[in-house]
Amino acid sequence: MRSVMLVDDEPLIVKGMQAIIDWDQNNMQIAGTACNGLEALAMMDEVPVDLIITDIMMPQMTGLELIRETKARNPYTKFIILSGYEEFKYVREGISLGVENYLLKPVNMDELEATIKHMQRDWEHEEMRQIQMDQSWRILRNNILQRWANETIDAKEFRERAQMLEIPMNKSTYCAASLRIVGDDRGDDPQIYLPGIAEQCEQIGNKGLPDGCGVICFPDQDGDIMLLFVSAGTEGSAEWQLQALNRMKQAVVEDTGARVWGIMGQSESTYLGFPKSCKSVKLWLQNHLFIDCNTFIMQVENEEATNQHQEKPGPAMEQFHKLLRDGEGTEVDRFIDEFFIAEGKEPCLPRTPFFNSAIQLMLAAKELEKTPDYGDIFGPLSRIHTLSKLKQLVRKVVHRTLDTYHTAEKTYSPHIMSVLEVVKNHYQDELSLKTLSQRLELHPNYLGQLFQQEVGTTFSDYVNQYRIERATHLLLYSDKKTAEIAGEVGYWDSTYFYRQFKKYAGVSPTELRSIYMKK
Structure with missing residues (x-):
């Protein structure tokens, strides 16, 4: 008013x-x-x-x-x-x-009221311009902060931008932290506007701080809220930083209804060390899964306390294969539930052994499919941060396979059986409907229509899916280079192989290997 x-x-x-x-x-x-x-x-x-x-x-x-x-x-x-x-x-x-x-x-009252209404329109326009200016300023600052954290901005440009955007460069300590926001077990992650959450966190985090201290918040490309803590002195920094982080964490919980974990990085003495502090936080998040019932705030330098547990053995794959073949859905669920039980009282778990085991279980199910689609395995993995969500994904993928595998076996016509046999034995060669139709003495268009009608997908998609399946196994279980694997499965252009793999698997070959880390 x-x-x-x-x-x-x-x-x-x-x-x-x-x-x-x-x-x-x-x-x-x-x-x-x-x-x-x-x-x-x-x-x-x-x-x-x-x-x-x-x-x-x-x-x-x-x-x-x-x-x-x-x-x-x-x-x-x-x-x-x-x-x-x-x-x-x-x-x-x-x-x-x-x-x-x-x-x-x-x-003249009519003239006075008309003047007042005209001023109100001017005020509205001014407010809108100010909002647009504020939003543009924040978008630019978020971009610079993201590039600074990722070390993708040169020093000269950063110094110029930092001065304009009020990013402090002369403080005594610089410390990164992160708020990871995760939905509940029943649904997807909450749909939130991260820049707005970051702005709210910054306002809350800067309340009641000691003189010379401050907090800057910005969203990153992984969906986390990154925080920059700065202070003019080194004494007592950890205490006020943890208090501010806890206030911001609680505010996000109340605003979104989600679960929020806070991770505090290592302090650095100059602004040049902030990217290093960010890396320590992101590496910690990359290497851990959260236990769903507990949210917490943890300092990265105390990480050793979270790793005092034995390496988890892999699943009993022979038993799992038998359960899949027998179609024992209830027993399959019990097997998955028992494997993904968190033992001990650790607040978090190492990500790699659980991800590796989850991939093994899902690939075992996919082996039962004639045209496996790996997109529903690897695509969602990058967005999973809790043990329960990982278990849900495994159950979802396995049940989808069981629902189709144990229906009546599909009977193909002799022509289509011949085509499938050629793909199985010669997938690494150049294959086309034109060549196969000549061998079968059929018109290419007719063979293509017959194939899609019986198999449920186009010939081109089937061949690509088959090749990507073979490439996936080589990427996971061999040390061969990506270009070598591309040639072995029938792709002579590595760039084209990357595009096709991303299309059908949901991740790139490099991302797949980073998800499934060999022990």
Whole structure:
């Protein structure tokens, strides 16, 4: 609501102005009244106003003098002049001072209300421009902070941008932290606007900090809120940082209803060390799975305490293969549930052994499919941060396979059986419907339609899926280079192989190998 001050040396005029206009309906309120310019200025020292409606001729300080003095203090204040003087010199001076309107007494109320509505539209436009400027500033700052954290900005550009964007460069300590936001076990991760959450965290985190200390928050490409803690001294930094991190964590929990984990990195003595601190936080997150029932705040330097547990053995694959072949859905669920039980009281678990085992179980199920789609395995893995979500993914993939595998076995026509046999034995060679149709003495279009009708996918998709299946096994269980694997499965252009693998598996060959880390 906008605030208004009425300034006139005639009390009846002031009272009339207060009563004659419905200020609430115009989203305004009377902040005060004054009988001359000096009194108005004194009041504005205590209560700033958006609009001043003033007379011209008043004792001690005229309305025009009041306007000049107020403009010097706050150039955004707007003015309407009410005067009994129609002399041109007053009108001209009022216009030169940028008043909204010059109205003669007795006031035409329609004209006054029209002037007020015009000002409201101006205010709305100004607010929108300010919001757009603020958003542009934050977008630019977030981009620079992300590049700084990832070390993808050169030193000169960063120094120039940091000064403009108020990123401190002369503090005594720089420490990175992260808030990881994860949905509950029943659904997907919460749909939130990360830049807005980061802005809210920054406001909360900066409340009540010691002198010379501050927090800057920004979202990163992994969906985490990254935090930069800075302080002018080194003593007591850990205490206020953990308190601020806990306040921000709790605020995100209350705002989103999600579970939030806080990870604090190592402190560095200059701004040049901030990327190193960020890396320590992101590496910790990359290497751990959270136990769903507990959220916590942890410092990376205390990580050793979380790793005092034995290496988890892999699943009993022979038993699992038998359960899959027998179609024992209930027993399969029991096997998966028992394997993914968190033993001990650790607040988190090493990610690699659990991810490796999950991939083994899902690939075992995929081996039962004639045209396996690996996109529903590897694509979601990068978004999984808790043990329960990993277990849910394994159960989902395995059950999808069981639902199709144990239905009636599909019987193919002799022509399609011949095509499938050729793909199985010669997938590494150049294959086309034209060549196969000549061998089978069929028209290529007819063979393509027959293949899609019986197999449920196009010939091209089937061949690509088969090749990607073979490539997946080589990537996971051999040390061969990606280019070598591409050639072995029928792709002579490595770039094309990368595109096709990403399309069908949901991740690149490099990303797949980083997900499934060999022991």
